[in-house]
């Protein structure tokens with residue numbers, strides 16, 4: 409099962425929906441790992457001509473080849489699969505820079521992927537409320553250390569150690585849209601070394 | 612609480628006919644001071660003392676928002692209207708002292724947009740005049756598509772084409788010229804916002820087409836102020852002020868409230884902003900809703916009314932005012 413019900417939290421924590429078909433001249437779908445399932449689910453409801461107007465950018469991560477065949481079988485107008493968001497970044501930027509109004513954007517998969525693609529889309533001028541998101545798969549978080557500003561990807565435990573400066577960071581729900589990351593704050597600043605046991609909160 | 616916004620005492624500095632239907636008015640502060648700044652798209656509510664009767668009509672400010680010495684509005688004469696535009700055309704002369712409201716903007720530019728695409732019809736050009744000057748001063752990216760009936764009735768069309776030759780496109784109805792809307796919309800770069808001001812048919816046409824082509828709702832802006840229509844006179848009971856008032860044939864419910872010294876909120880006076888929303892306490896008869904603020908369900912439910920444009924026909928109407 410790739411779906412998660414996130415508990416209610418503070419306002420800055422992003423919320424995700426379920427894809428619905430929307431009118432559009434072009435459709436851009438960016439997904440990672442189990443996010444592929446959201447696209448495949450959409451395919452059951454979508455009109456047949458959708459895929460001829462669709463560009464899929466997919467990052468399989470740990471799912472390897474599992475979804476590749478099925479996604480390609482949708483016969484999208486353009487299909488790209490790559491090793492990481494970083495690697496796909498330029499392609500995403502180019503796509504937005506050449507796009508016209510009427511483009512529909514769908515983001516599916518992990519929060520880290522959706523957050524980064526959301527930032528690229530809103531920077532290109534799409535209002536964030538007009539971008540569809542659907543969370544699937546891992547709940548691991550993309551974290552920014554508020555002290556050294558370094559990003560640690562796929563954080564599953566709280567507290568965790570910043571991969572850049574080595575501080576013990578507490579995982580907050582406070583989210584930065586610009587960084588597309590949750591904020592990690594030093595947990596033992598007052599009493600160095602007094603760090604609660606790290607628990608696996610995210611999978 | 613006071614209805615509307617703060618008032619400004621102004622003197623009419625110039626009255627200039629633009630064509631057969633449109634006249635431009637220039638206001639300066641009577642005390643000689645500077646006027647408040649505004650942003651493109653703002654309107655002011657002009658008070659008219661017409662035969663012992665106060666009329667308050669909103670007009671878009673068309674002057675350069677950076678110019679604090681004077682405001683300018685353009686008024687199109689509407690012979691079918693209730694008389695506000697006729698008053699402006701026939702009774703307002705240079706030197707007259709008038710009261711206008713502080714500017715209020717219900718049609719502002721979304722400055723996050725990468726490009727501003729403006730669609731104007733007829734007198735709907737006025738808010739764009741201010742917006743274009745604002746954008747030109749800040750290097751904003753904009754493009755205007757302006758439909759006019761004939762060249763001679765195309766207010767400011769020539770002047771705009773001269774000033775912004777590459778950004779202004781004029782369409783003449785009498786020559787069968789029309790905006791190629793579909794292609795225009797399809798060709799817009801990502802991050803474009805569209806702004807529409809003109810007759811209702813034009814607004815509906817552009818909004819409908821943009822939505823069908825997948826434009827996000829947040830990127831579509833329009834301004835549609837309705838002029839309150841005349842109608843059968845009716846009586847209203849006001850529960851809070853404990854008064855019973857009469858609404859005349861050529862008076863709106865909001866105007867009747869004001870004439871009876873009831874402090875009623877408003878901003879647009881044209882059924883668009885939601886400010887005047889008033890609860891219906893009791894209704895035996897039919898509410899004649901004319902606003903486009905309330906939803907269809909709210910109209911059917913009959914629990915709310917917008918006094919700036921809507922009326923009543925029936926036995927008893929009691930409002931929470």
Ligand code: FES
Pocket residue numbers: 876877878879880881882883884885886887888902904917918919920
């Ligand atoms: S005053 Fe704006 S809707 Fe009535």
